Amino acid sequence: MSDKVIICEALTKQFGDFVAVNHISFDVGKGEIFGFLGANGAGKTTAMRILCGLSYPSSGKATVAGFDVYKQQESIKKNIGYMSQKFSLYENLTVLENIEFFGGVYGLSSAEIRRRSDRLVNKLGLTQEAKKLVGALPLGWKQKLAFSVAIFHDPQIVFLDEPTGGVDPITRRQFWDMIYEAAAAGITVFVTTHYMDEAEYCNRITVMVDGKVEALDTPGHLKAKFGVGSMDEVFYQLARGAKRSAD
Amino acid sequence: MKQLLVFIRKEFFHVFRDKRTLLIMFGLPVVQIVLFGFALTSEVKNITLTVIDQARDVNATQIINKIKSSSYFIVDESAVNYDEVTTAFKKGTAKCALIFPTGFGNDLQHAGQAQVQILTDGSDPNMAKTVVNYLTAILTAYQQEISPGTQLPYRIIPEQRMLYNEEGNGSLNFIPGVMALVLMLVCTALTSVAVVREKELGTMEILLVSPFKPLLVLLAKAVPYLVLSLANFTLILLLAVFVLDVDVKGSILLLFLVSTLFIIACLSIGLMISNTTNSQQTALLLSMMGMMIPTLIFTGFMFPLENMPWIFQWISYVVPSRWYFLIIKAVMLKGLGFSYIWKETLVLLGMTVVALAVALKNFKIRLS
Numbered sequence: 001m002s003d004k005v006i007i008c009e010a011l012t013k014q015f016g017d018f019v020a021v022n023h024i025s026f027d028v029g030k031g032e033i034f035g036f037l038g039a040n041g042a043g044k045t046t047a048m049r050i051l052c053g054l055s056y057p058s059s060g061k062a063t064v065a066g067f068d069v070y071k072q073q074e075s076i077k078k079n080i081g082y083m084s085q086k087f088s089l090y091e092n093l094t095v096l097e098n099i100e101f102f103g104g105v106y107g108l109s110s111a112e113i114r115r116r117s118d119r120l121v122n123k124l125g126l127t128q129e130a131k132k133l134v135g136a137l138p139l140g141w142k143q144k145l146a147f148s149v150a151i152f153h154d155p156q157i158v159f160l161d162e163p164t165g166g167v168d169p170i171t172r173r174q175f176w177d178m179i180y181e182a183a184a185a186g187i188t189v190f191v192t193t194h195y196m197d198e199a200e201y202c203n204r205i206t207v208m209v210d211g212k213v214e215a216l217d218t219p220g221h222l223k224a225k226f227g228v229g230s231m232d233e234v235f236y237q238l239a240r241g242a243k244r245s246a247d
Numbered sequence: 248m249k250q251l252l253v254f255i256r257k258e259f260f261h262v263f264r265d266k267r268t269l270l271i272m273f274g275l276p277v278v279q280i281v282l283f284g285f286a287l288t289s290e291v292k293n294i295t296l297t298v299i300d301q302a303r304d305v306n307a308t309q310i311i312n313k314i315k316s317s318s319y320f321i322v323d324e325s326a327v328n329y330d331e332v333t334t335a336f337k338k339g340t341a342k343c344a345l346i347f348p349t350g351f352g353n354d355l356q357h358a359g360q361a362q363v364q365i366l367t368d369g370s371d372p373n374m375a376k377t378v379v380n381y382l383t384a385i386l387t388a389y390q391q392e393i394s395p396g397t398q399l400p401y402r403i404i405p406e407q408r409m410l411y412n413e414e415g416n417g418s419l420n421f422i423p424g425v426m427a428l429v430l431m432l433v434c435t436a437l438t439s440v441a442v443v444r445e446k447e448l449g450t451m452e453i454l455l456v457s458p459f460k461p462l463l464v465l466l467a468k469a470v471p472y473l474v475l476s477l478a479n480f481t482l483i484l485l486l487a488v489f490v491l492d493v494d495v496k497g498s499i500l501l502l503f504l505v506s507t508l509f510i511i512a513c514l515s516i517g518l519m520i521s522n523t524t525n526s527q528q529t530a531l532l533l534s535m536m537g538m539m540i541p542t543l544i545f546t547g548f549m550f551p552l553e554n555m556p557w558i559f560q561w562i563s564y565v566v567p568s569r570w571y572f573l574i575i576k577a578v579m580l581k582g583l584g585f586s587y588i589w590k591e592t593l594v595l596l597g598m599t600v601v602a603l604a605v606a607l608k609n610f611k612i613r614l615s
Contacts, residue, residue: 052456074458082456086449092264093257104253105459159456
């Protein structure tokens with residue numbers, strides 16, 4: 001295997017007559033920040049669920065971290081991290097307990113968890129709050145903590161499903177700093193978002209429309225190709241032809 | 248294995264930090280025991296008996312004194328005539344009355360027989376029947392006392408005994424019922440809510456994406472509630488023994504074993520419910536309402552199942568608490584061993600296996 005950590009070939013998912021994901025093909029390189037855009041109902045979530053090992057494709061091929069999405073779902077799960085649009089830590093557990101829990105679920109040893117959580121808490125500046133319930137933290141901190149927990153076990157790839165929903169612009173910038181840091185450390189970031197300014201931060205972008213990949217390139221190339229000044233307009237031009245709407 | 252322990256520890260944190268859950272879990276049995284043990288008792292004790300003594304002779308007075316000395320009645324002699332009694336009945340201030348006519352003692356001594364009238368409020372038939380029984384017993388006893396020499400040539404003396412409950416302690420029937428009810432409600436409601444809460448919060452997604460086995464998620468959810476339910480069962484047992492004077496006759500170990508089985512059955516039903524909904528409220532409603540009514544009606548501790556039309560009797564066969572109730576009654580109150588309850592236990596085991604299989608199967612389907 002080369003340095004491609006996600007490879008999709010003609011990946012398709014059908015629910016009865018409805019083709020949620022229609023022959024999509026792309027690959028993602030190691031340490032890349034890969035933006036996955038699309039209107040609601042375009043098939044992003046379905047595609048992401050397949051890549052996370054939560055659902056089987058109907059046809060096509062795909063490997064994630066070198067593992068087959070049909071046969072090696074368990075191995076995929078060990079090698080990825082995931083953060084959803086809903087806040088996904090336990091509010092009535094403390095910061096440390098959350099870290100310990102998710103570290104434990106991914107099979108890290110207690111000593112390893114302690115070593116890494118000390119470092120993490122220091123890095124996030126949460127030393128004071130380490131023993132406080134997560135529910136008491138401000139939303140921005142919660143999101144940053146959730147991201148740190150998602151990559152706590154050093155996954156090869158982290159899937160972020162609209163991670164910055166409802167977060168203020170400053171925290172979003174800080175959040176993206178963390179994403180860059182993770183990517184620099186070699187973690188591939190697969191991110192869906194509805195914020196087009198965030199799309200500009202990605203190395204490459206796919207835009208899904210009605211289950212198909214309509215565009216796949218760097219933000220710069222896409223803007224040049226469509227002859228527009230922002231990703232917003234690129235997205236609008238692609239997505240307005242969509243027949244499906246709503247998730 | 249370590250992952251499972253980490254998960255179970257997390258579940259315990261959830262339970263202990265959620266005051267509402269704890270309150271439901273341990274408040275419910277206490278409230279139920281107190282309610283069923285003291286308030287909702289079917290025993291007749293200290294009931295006010297209106298007595299009109301128009302005879303005012305030795306015999307009437309002796310009988311009244313006997314009544315007074317029993318623990319069943321509080322004698323009220325304020326009423327003087329029949330009309331007052333009927334008014335009191337209409338108002339509901341009197342439930343039962345005993346009337347001695349003029350010349351009661353005279354008739355008894357000279358004619359050899361005399362009449363008294365017992366009035367009861369038939370709108371409460373259970374109470375009415377009990378009062379008549381108690382009064383008849385007192386009158387019969389008095390009759391024998393005053394005629395010791397004149398034995399009838401043939402007499403049949405029924406010797407009554409309430410087996411397993413000689414004192415007529417009304418709590419006895421309720422305790423197994425309360426156990427079934429509390430365990431049923433607590434186990435199904437709390438487990439279903441615990442699973443659904445993760446779905447509602449979005450943490451279930453994270454767990455499913457993690458290498459943690461989905462089936463272990465259910466197991467980890469169920470274990471803390473199993474432990475807490477056993478603690479709960481112990482609490483009910485202690486309350487029963489020390490507060491309600493219930494005598495546990497059978498093997499404690501056997502009680503705990505069958506209770507564990509029943510708890511697992513309830514937990515499985517809770518998990519089944521959690522598969523059908525994504526909202527905590529629906530889960531709570533389904534398990535509270537959906538389980539409470541059948542448990543109350545079809546377990547047999549409030550209404551005798553034998554009197555129900557066959558269709559309801561058939562329904563009662565699929566209610567797990569019905570079988571648990573039978574087992575607990577047999578073991579706890581009658582002191583019977585496993586050889587007497589193996590059939591009921593087998594039925595309960597079958598139900599558990601089916602419920603658990605359905606819960607696990609549906610949980611798997613949701614993943615693909």
